[in-house]
Amino acid sequence: MANSLATVTITGAGGQIGYALLFRIASGQLLGPDTAVRLRLLEIPQGLRSAEGAALELQDSAFPLLQSVDVTDDAASAFDGANVGLLVGSRPRGPGMERGDLLAANGAIFAPQGAAINAGAADDVRIVVVGNPANTNASIASAHAPDVPCERFTALTRLDHNRALGQLSEALHTPVSQLRDVSIWGNHSATQFPDIAHATAGGRPVVELLEEQLGADAAREWIRDVFIPRVAKRGAEIIEVRGSSSVASAANATIDHVSDWVSGTTHGWTSAALPSDGSYGVPEGLVSSFPVESIDGQWRIVQGLELDAFARERIDASVAELIEEREAVRTLGLLG
Numbered sequence: 001m002a003n004s005l006a007t008v009t010i011t012g013a014g015g016q017i018g019y020a021l022l023f024r025i026a027s028g029q030l031l032g033p034d035t036a037v038r039l040r041l042l043e044i045p046q047g048l049r050s051a052e053g054a055a056l057e058l059q060d061s062a063f064p065l066l067q068s069v070d071v072t073d074d075a076a077s078a079f080d081g082a083n084v085g086l087l088v089g090s091r092p093r094g095p096g097m098e099r100g101d102l103l104a105a106n107g108a109i110f111a112p113q114g115a116a117i118n119a120g121a122a123d124d125v126r127i128v129v130v131g132n133p134a135n136t137n138a139s140i141a142s143a144h145a146p147d148v149p150c151e152r153f154t155a156l157t158r159l160d161h162n163r164a165l166g167q168l169s170e171a172l173h174t175p176v177s178q179l180r181d182v183s184i185w186g187n188h189s190a191t192q193f194p195d196i197a198h199a200t201a202g203g204r205p206v207v208e209l210l211e212e213q214l215g216a217d218a219a220r221e222w223i224r225d226v227f228i229p230r231v232a233k234r235g236a237e238i239i240e241v242r243g244s245s246s247v248a249s250a251a252n253a254t255i256d257h258v259s260d261w262v263s264g265t266t267h268g269w270t271s272a273a274l275p276s277d278g279s280y281g282v283p284e285g286l287v288s289s290f291p292v293e294s295i296d297g298q299w300r301i302v303q304g305l306e307l308d309a310f311a312r313e314r315i316d317a318s319v320a321e322l323i324e325e326r327e328a329v330r331t332l333g334l335l336g
């Protein structure tokens, strides 16, 4: 029997990732078996039928924890009382679309959603932005929610983190459960820096294991020329093989992100994009991915990691891209 109730708002709920998320949330995988959920599905008018269809299927699934499902195209009612907001619906870059057009189109989505969160969400609201460009969309939403602490606005890099774990598991013939302390730094884009300098497998440094397996030079090359680009460009690889972008793995990562945020990390650290507190020289306020732990319901950036020259260069490059995105959005007047 559930002893608490949470309102979870999903934007773009009629889309692919939305469809993969809804049933897992309703089954209790987001907030655990003791929390009943009230789902709010936000769509644009063209997406309403699809979301309504998903709502019918949710009813047909008879989830004991699911208390209600509302479908709407009104952001104010979707976010009213929301404890968790999964901001999935966005305007991804289309063919021939200039960056300014992309950012402006997303500003038109995330600015009003930020304002609706500010006006009506619950005091403990937690937001994760999935829709791309995710880091900058999170900044836009946060800028329009001045009464909500900025650290409640995060962006998803857990999929990149999980992709890195998958690649390491394969290379080292080690189960994912044995791997710890992989980090994703920077932007959720091809400039991100998947970092295994501090990672361990079965308690031993991953870099040492790779060096044993491949030799020192080949291990360094594998990390630089195979591992990093494969993780950073995995989204394109999925599109090429599957004919459509990542869906179930993106939904899975979103569930992992929120469930760790609420319940705590127990297996080393993970990765999430959140407003920088100035750690590791990342400008304060910039929504950038870091190695993080979740303690008492809050993300904390893992402190004190040593970064070598290679890591510094890769992080600086991704942060520079984020700064450029932020400046472009500022020029468009989207930061309030």
Ligand code: NAX
Pocket (backbone or CB within 6 Å): 011, 012, 013, 014, 015, 016, 017, 018, 042, 043, 044, 046, 047, 088, 089, 090, 091, 092, 109, 129, 130, 131, 132, 134, 156, 157, 159, 160, 188, 235, 245, 246, 247, 250
């Ligand atoms: P879909 O096109 O299947 O679904 C998006 C849905 O959002 C559509 O139903 C659309 O009607 C709705 N929508 C658009 N504007 C809206 C608004 N203002 N309010 C509410 N709903 C709105 O895309 P899907 O495959 O579900 O992907 C969604 C987003 O996730 C895309 O931006 C995609 O780029 C991004 N991704 C992010 C990932 C990450 O790791 N951060 C990985 C997967 C994915 O590529």
